[in-house]
Amino acid sequence: MGETCGVDETLRASGELIDELGRIGLRYGDAPPVVLPTRPDVVIVRAGSVVVKAHAPGAGREPLAARMRAVAGPELRGILLEPVTDEVMSAGDRLVTVWPAGTPVDPEDPDAAPWEAGARLLAGLHAVPAGALPPLPPAGGPARVGRTVARLASGPAASAAERVVRRAFDSLPGLPGLPGPTGPQSGPGLPYAAGERPAGPCSLAHGDWHLGQMVRVRGEWILIDADDLGVGDPAWDLARPAAWFAAGLLEPEVWHRFLAAYRAAGGCAVGAGGDPWERLDLPAQALTVQLAAAAVAAAGREGRELDEVEQVLIDSCQRIVRFRSACHSADTQ
Known part of the structure; x- marks a missing residue:
């Protein structure tokens, strides 16, 4: 029973995370959110013209924020995709970023x-x-x-x-x-x-x-x-x-x-x-x-x-x- 409760909690947390990513997608995107396949430690939701990414558990906010500032600047334009916003958001204990699809x-x-x-x-x-x-x-x-x-x-x-x-x-x-x-x-x-x-x-x-x-x-x-x-x-x-x-x-x-x-x-x-x-x-x-x-x-x-x-x-x-x-x-x- 203990293992079953653990699985249920994980599924519930994943559902809550996806729901929150969907709400962020609706804020920036132009279509209903859809979960995309990706590696197990990351969750990605597409909302039309944007994708919302929940980064892997334990990702550091400051390193990610520094990287977001770099890719949002003009020096990497045309080389590395520029984010929709350089803000690093949160959904539960996950860091979240928003990108063009x-x-x-x-x-x-x-x-x-x-x-x-x-x-x-x-x-x-x-x-x-x-x-x-x-x-x-x-x-x-x-x-x-x-x-x-x-x-x-x-x-x-x-x-x-x-x-x-x-x-x-x-x-x-x-x-x-x-x-x-x-x-x-x-x-x-x-x-x-x-x-x-x-x-x-x-x-x-x-x-x-x-x-x-x-x-x-x-x-x-x-x-x-x-x-x-x-x-x-x-x-x-x-x-x-x-x-x-x-x-x-x-x-x-x-x-x-x-x-x-x-x-x-x-x-x-x-x-x-x-x-x-x-x-x-x-x-x-x-x-x-x-x-x-x-x-x-x-x-x-x-x-x-x-x-x-x-x-x-x-x-x-x-x-x-x-x-x-x-x-x-x-x-x-």
Whole structure:
């Protein structure tokens, strides 16, 4: 009975939250509110020309407010979607923001995926000096890896896949805000140490870029979701497609088109020429670990075995462990 009451309370709270988001949508929008599918920790309601987003539980008001001020200004216009209002509202214990509605990437039509448009938008974002914007927190990419891995079981309760993912995570050099094996580090090709802000124009990063972070508005593609926008290493914004390519899950032709478009647009994360993996290797490995951790957690929640793609990510984590072990052995000889 206790479990049933808990579920009922959760459903009641979700209904109350959706009702409040609907009321906000009616205030700014022009159609009856409809709940949109999204990830489990976020609730999004569309009301015609606007969407109302309830951010994940525990989101900080001040970091989100700083990010909203940044995207509401002229410096990111045409690159990152401008909100309907830069006000951060509340619905119960959730922070809420309001945005123009757009048309997302169609997951059923991979051939039409806007890889080049995404690359050009990221290059434009990375060219905006962070100093031209209101003060921003660190970009959220590196810290997200640790948070995702931390949700996995550890010790005797961990599954074989969970143990592989944790070994891969522990093999990576220490990252800002993550409990790496040797603590925070910095240096060529590595993310910046905790508390540091990279100098120069290449210091602004989206923090969680993938094709789901793009919509078409008035006929043009634009980036969305400022939840992880901040100061950091822009190479992390290329890390997800790099990780998929390295794992064999993204066609080489697509990856090379994406990278070529980014470089042609002046993208600074990997330079105009040379080996991009000098900058992408660690972020791509870290994103592989994050994706694998999320896949294992999802399979556990759904009570199923890993699917083929998820198993590929676990196999990639095993290769990361072998690679990092070989690097460590070479360094100590």
